[in-house]
Amino acid sequence: MAVAATFFDGETAHDRPVTVERISNELQFSGENTPLTRWSIAGLHPIDPPSPGQPFRLTHDSQKGSRLILRDDAFINDLIASNRALRGGYSFRHLGQVLGWTVGGLAVAVALGWFAMSFLPQQLAHLLPDSWRNRVGEQVISSLVEKARKCETSAATGAWSAMIAKLAEGNSSLPPISVSVYDVPIMNAFAAPGGRIVFTKELLRQAETPDEVVGVLAHEIGHVAHLHPEAQMVRLAGLQILISAISNGGSGEWAGNIAALAAIFRYSRDAEREADEYARSTMAAASIDPMGLKHFFEKVLKLEKGKPDSTQTPSATKPTALEKIGDVFSTHPGTEQRIKDIQPLPTDHVPAKVLSEEQWKALKAVCG
Amino acid sequence: MSDTATMAGVSAPEQLTFSFVKRPGLLKITIVSFLLTLITLGFYRFWARTQVRKHIWSSVHINGEPLEYTGTGMELFKGFLVVFFVLILPIAVVTGFVGILYGPESPLLITIQFAVILAIYVLWGFAVYKAWNYKLSRTQWRGIRGALVGPAMTYSLLFFGSLMAKGMSLGWATPVMNTVLQEQITNDMRFGDAAFKFKGRAGPLYPTYALCWFLTLGAIILVTVLASVSAASSPLFSEAFGNQPQNAEQIAGMLIIAAIILFLVFLLLVPMLWAVYTATQMRVFADYTRFDGAPFRLEATTGSIIGLTVVNLLILIFTLGIGWPYINRRIVRYVVERLHLDGKIEIDRISQSKVPLPTRGEGLFDAFDVGGL
Structure with missing residues (x-):
């Protein structure tokens, strides 16, 4: 049929008007100004899916720029019946490719994301200059304590120095730190970049012995020594960059909004374990009774279990940034194990006295 | 003449007629595009856009021969990747680190953000030109493709200049600048080796522009006066109904509702008003444009443009944006069904464009989120 x-x-x-004929697995056509051309049916590609009343346009692998336009419906139907690929449109192969690329792309993205979020920040944290650590440390503290008053007395400063000196007896490579207390009614303590450690008034109020405070201090120094706060900031910066890149380069208000970041300023379980280990070994070497820390852990756990989850029950006041970062030990599953890991001092060690009675009183009274 | 024509098998000059022949299958493309875009977290949009263009292009017939869109989703995706890694990611990294290092209010960060915004304005015309170039180079009729032959930077600078001029003249430079821009891009346009030409002055656009401008000003003044009157009168009402505070509250509430309705009417009326200018500009620009010597004519009317826009908006709203392929088709159909080329063209003499094909598609345009058609 021609x-x-x-x-x-x-x-x-x-x-160019031509006459087309299908001969076995080929289309052959020729015309007044067109020499005899043979196109294999396997090499044909439809420009559009065939549609009744519309010209059916074909091209061929051997002449990609050329177009053969068929208008005879019977001929077209006969042709597409012989080769399903000529129907064009969507095919399962097309859909399979899309899904394959999506799954592959997601896998690569997740792998890169994991690398960028878990491994890289800890490495980059070591490269940060001290000026950066100090500036960001201040920003983090001011956004977390908001407008709370900083409590300072010379007697309390002496007490902190005494505790640090005591810990240094067990660990000669204690990182440089500075401790401050803020008048905040939430029991918490945290380490910020640049070796800045913050205690709240409420934590000091709840502490029953100097051993409890020095245990928390040792834990926070553990975070400082491992540069956990710095790594966390790098992690968050990376996250922000990722988000802003995905949202098409929106470079607006998010930059450096540390208060918003505080919501996810929680350490991983590994980081907590590292800080615990640091606290345990430092205290053991300095002959400080770790039972204080253990006791404090248990107290926190009891408080956590006793109070309803603030994220689920509507509370009268919305949680502050300091509450959102999680409490001093970031209580997630595994806290019980962490408590069990704290062993008492060997019996032959005499527990050292961390603070004198006066120093302890001065510390408890720092916020008046 | 007749001898050579016979020898080459070249037929006589022809009148070109444009028609839109609806094809079935857009609904399927729309649904599949939506689902795959959802599954792929948005990345299928490049392929979706390509499918929709292929479909719409095939519905546009010139002398019975449909257009063909030869672009691919992969080209659009590559364009996106290049812009993402060359532009978006570096900007995000730099602003991100400066923000973290020096704080959100540091002068350095603000300077960088200002520079980024400026660069976007400068590059906007570049993006528009490149997007047109890509689309033209991927549009074929009778196996011959279109092209833009000029440097994109000239148009880009003109575009930036036009934004400044329009702003500084409170809009009055708009007809002139639009004419200059249209002239620049049209004169770069080719179909195969045949050229488009644009020639004309902005003068005839000004009466309509002035009408729209003053009516808009009047509307702004009216709304402002009514708003301040209602704001000023509400304390009067509270005084008058001092012993009946409920009545006063009711009336104040009604006044607020009235003000909101007035504002919404204003928001709807002003774009409708400007449709008068849009229609005029479309008609005038078509008149100024020639293809291979033959002048175009576009039967654009204010009413039909308002109708097109309103229905498109309703489609957008009621399909939650999923119906965008229909909006694109309606726009193309609107132009095709109203476009005429008065004069005859020696079609057979047009030979293939020698301009190299751009290899990537409209990444910048996509980044600025003005994609669509």
Whole structure:
């Protein structure tokens, strides 16, 4: 069956009338100005899916710029019946490719994200200059304590120095730190970049012995020594960059909004374990009774279990940034294990006295 | 003449007629595009856009021969990747680190953000030009493709200049600048080796522009006066109904509702008003444009443009944006069904464009989120 068709050679817009014939697995066509051309059916590609009443346009692997335009419905139907690929449109292969690329792309993205979030920040934290650590440390503290008053007395400062000196007896490479107390009614303590450690008034109020405070201090120094706060900041910066890149380069208000970041300023379980280990070994070497820390842990756990989850029950006041960062030990599953890991001093060690009675009183009274 | 024509098999000059022949299958494309875009977290949009263009292009017939869109989703995706890694990611990293290092209010960060915004304005025209170039180079009729032959930077600078001029003249430079921009891009346009030409002055656009401008000003003044009157009168009401505070509250509430309705009417009326200018500009620009010597004519009317826009908006709202392929088709159909080329063209003499094909598609345009068609 030979039918009339039109051929465009892709060189000029001239339409060339041709006669097309299907001979076994080939289309053969020729016309007045078109020499005999043979296109294998396997190499044909439809420009559009065939549609009744519309010209059916074909091109061929051997002449990608050329177009053969068929208008004879019977011929077209016969042709597409012989080769399903000529129906064009969506195919399962097409959908399979899309899904394959999506799954592959997601896997790569997740792998890169994991690398960027878990491994890289800890490495980058060591490269940060001290000026950066100090500036960001201040920003973090001011956004977490908000407008709370800083409590300072010379007697209390002496007490902190005494505790640090005591810990230094067990660990000669204690990182440089500075401790401050803020008048905040939430029991918490945290380490910020630049070796800044913050205690709240409420924590000091709840502490029953100097051993409890020095235990918490040792734990926070553990975070400082491992540069956990710095790594966390790098992690958050990376997250922000990722988010802003995904949201098409929106470079607006998010930059450096540390108060918002505080919501996810929680350490991983590994970081907590590292800080615990640091606290345990330092205290053991300095002959400080770790039972104080253990006791304090248990107290926190009891408080946590006793109070309803603030994220689920509507509370009268919305949680402050300091509450959102999680409490001093970031209580997640595993806290019981962490408590069990704290062993008493060997019996032959005499527990050292960390603070004198006066120093302890001065510390408890620092916020008046 | 007739001898050579016979020898080459070249037929006589022809009148070109544009028609829109609806094809079935857009609903399927729309649904599949939506689902796959959802599954792929948005990345299928490049392929979706390509499918929709292929469909719409095939519905546009010129002398019975449909257009063909030869672009691919992969080209659009590559364009996106290049812009993402060359532009978006570095900007995000730099602003991110400066923000973290020096704080959100540091002068350095503000300077960088200002520079980024400026760069976006400068690059906007570049993006528009490149997007047109890509689309033209991927549009074929009778196996011949289109092209833009000029440097994109000229248009880009003109575009930036036009934004400044429009702003500084309170809009009055708009007809002139639009004419200059249209002239610049049209004169770069080719179909195969045949050229488009644009020639004309902005003068005839000004009466309509002035009408729209003053009516808009009047509307702004009216709304402001009514708003301040209602604001000023509400304390009077509270005084008058001092012993009946409930009545006063009711009336104040009604006044607020009235003010909101007035504002919404204003928001709807002003774009409708400007449709008068849009229609005029479309008609005038078509008149100024020639293809291979033959002048175009576009039967654009204010009413039809308002109708097109309102229905498109309703489609957008009621399909939650999923119906965008229909909006694109309606826009193309609107132009195709109203476009005429008065004069005859020696179609057979047009030969293939020698301009190299751009390899990537409209990444910048996509980044600025003005994608669509």
